[in-house]
Amino acid sequence: MTVNVNGKAEEKAVEPRTLLIHFLREELNLTGAHIGCETSHCGACTVDIDGQSVKSCTHLAVQCDGGEVLTVEGLANKGVLHAVQEGFYKEHGLQCGFCTPGMLMRAYRFLQENPNPSEEEIRHGMAGNLCRCTGYQNIVKAVQYAAKKLQEPVAA
């Protein structure tokens, strides 16, 4: 299969049953996305495929053939953190950090779907990602921070 991951073309032979999360973690050494539940419930494995949030623990690698995959490792641009990364740091939106890559990838996509969300919309839009440490409140603040930052005019 061929797939573009974080802007880099990859060509690999994979067993048809290989899950995307295992392909990313074990073939490409992209260990940012994590496995928490194997039933699509916790969202720790969330990555972005062709403009959509996907739970990679229940997605076959071959389903991405010819596609574009973005993982947490590709979120910062040339060493500059993405607004959602900055938001999670500034608003204390993480503790153990295990769910964080999935949260970030969902927040990244969610804010493109809804650039100016209310708190309720954030809570619904992020509900596919579970966290056991933060109580969510600070993650909501982190997403609000990123929404605001993304709407700031880009300096010329």
Add this chain to the structure above:
Amino acid sequence: MNAPVPNAEARELALAGMGASRLRKEDARFIQGKGNYVDDIKMAGMLHMDIVRSPIAHGRIVKINKEAALAIPGVHAVLTADDLKPLKLHWMPTLAGDVAAVLADQKVHFQMQEVAIVIADDRYIAADAVEAVEVEYEELPVVLDPYAALAPDAPVLREDLAGKTEGAHGKREHHNHIFTWDAGDKSAADAAFDNAEVKVSQHMHYPRVHPCPLETCGCVASFDPIKGELTTFITSQAPHVVRTVVSMLSGIPESKVRIVSPDIGGGFGNKVGIYPGYVCAIVASIVLGRPVKWVEDRIENISSTAFARDYHMDGEIAATADGKITGLRVNVVADHGAFDACADPTKFPAGLFHICSGSYDIPAAYASVKGVYTNKAPGGVAYRCSFRVTEAVYLVERMVDVLAQKLGMDKAEIREKNFIKKEQFPYTSAFGFEYDSGDYHTALKKVLDAVDYPALRAEQAAKRADPNSPTLMGIGLVTFTEVVGAGPSKICDILGVGMFDSCEIRIHPTGSALARMGTITQGQGHQTTYAQIIATELGIPSEVIQVEEGDTSTAPYGLGTYGSRSTPVAGAAIAMAARKIHAKARKIAAHMLEVNENDLDWEVDRFKVKGDDSKFKTMTEVAWQAYHQAPPGMEPGLEAVHYYDPPNFTFPFGIYLCVVDIDRGTGETKIRRFYALDDCGTRINPMIIEGQIHGGLTEGFAVAMGQQMPFDAQGNLLGNTLMDYFLPTFVETPHWETDHTVTPSPHHPIGAKGVAESPHVGSIPTFTSAMVDAFAHLGMTHMDMPHNAFRVWKQLKAHGMNL
């Protein structure tokens, strides 16, 4: 010209020491996908292990056929208890003085028990091989109810203990009995009841739940047969204890065993114990001479690693007619599952449950806890609490509410009347705890004022008077006292190792520092907060202080992170180690300034000559001097290590209030408001404290409102995936309001008490208090958790309140 010296206040700010909401140092790696969790670890030649588990809860193993599994290309070995027997590793000691099967030896005792392991080239082949191992069972009667387990004709669950009348904690009265443990003064408590004007009693069940950290358990074991060295990366909250146990089990000298806890994806007590999977991966690596990885899946995690709670409790309170509590009696039957693997300090088989007199001045109290074997998974842990404080607080808070209802008193008023008063501290409880400090009255007043309690009660009265109100409104109020910081080694040990903790600090010549700790963070932010303590103690900016922990080859011995002991015990070790360095630095500064050390004052980051502000040496200058030219006769260098054995526990407390609205049509509950006031003594990093409180409240919400581990009559666990087991999402999790008071611990070097477990301990009874309060006017005194919509709807129907 020299730059002007910033004033002391500005310099203090620059240190980002205690009290600063310093942003977390550890976040940079986590937000860029550079965390290093156990499953991220790869080693050359690494194999993968998977476990064959029992589909039934109780049965004899008739035959195990490995042939088909071994025939699969890529499978290296299939091992059973018979293979582990020659190594004497088929059974292992538990942290509670019992033994547990590493792999089932002749019979299985619970569903999902480990029966065999397979080791293969990758995890897919290992999973195929697990399916191919054929195990034939002869089913035996299943015992799930702990009361039934104690019936005279109940089946013998632990045949390996047949005939043993003495257990690790005293006499065994029955073949399924583990221990009976009691505390307090029975005759004094009985006398209080004999003379009581008012008596109330209540039975309650605290259901079995699972801590469910998002990262499951796992390890990568690597034995080097040439060097005879074993390195194991492991999801452990207590790496040093694991090293000791692994050495004792394997016979490899402790100096040749290295245990590393890398980044840990949440612990909550679930990662304190030593599980068969860890032992099996280590054995497999020793047998095969190659690194072996084992990472469990979610079903295995919920089914077989340490559950929490499962206490069947009977509480009784004796009181005067005007509501002064005179006596407390408690009787508990505790379902410990198939092996007694609770992680408790050895001398307290029922943990610190005997803190169950709570925040109240109760003159006479007695508690008895009976541990019982059943066909359920072992390993009851103190889930986000210090050794069963959660159960204790739940019990006493429920009982005080029941008493208030019986007397027609307000729940705030009865608490105020029975609180230990500020001037009574240090206070010795009827169970023998010496509470260090507390100010419950001030905290209660602050909460009641903040929420306008009289207005809430008035609103509730109006709703109760309105037959058409679509909702029932309940107000929960709880005060709790935690006992954390385990603990003093004279009364607390695990496997005979005292529960001290440790810190080693090295100051480098250029004035930066490295601190190594016996604890291990699972999200608590140790790298950030520990550095803040050193910054304040030594006047070095926290930014240049590196904190390391979790690697037994470099860190000093410590008992690890659980029971909210990091700040109370390790935090104290840091302060004490820093003070040793401070004392040496003072001598060096005195030498440099050519004065007597008594003529120096310490100010933020420097020693100043008394009466002359222009003469001083900063800690950075002292550090250079210590390595460049130490005073004559003084050993060069600037470092110290301290093993802190606390003189006592610490006793953080809090007051929580919750308002619920219950839909009379559906039984669904809306948490309208949750106000949490915590007092954890000195606050090191307010931002992190608040984050910890949010997390603890959310886990408390999950336990109270939705979690349980239900079993069917055959012992099948109904609900061992996240499809069934309730972990709250963004949507149902309430908004949290936090507040605090500060009552430092008088015996702790920096006055800090620990906080992360308080919100879990305190919130669970608060939710129940609110739920019951919604029905209190109908005469209901108690309702067991979880308060999910179906169960609440049934209550509504039973009271004719259903719309």
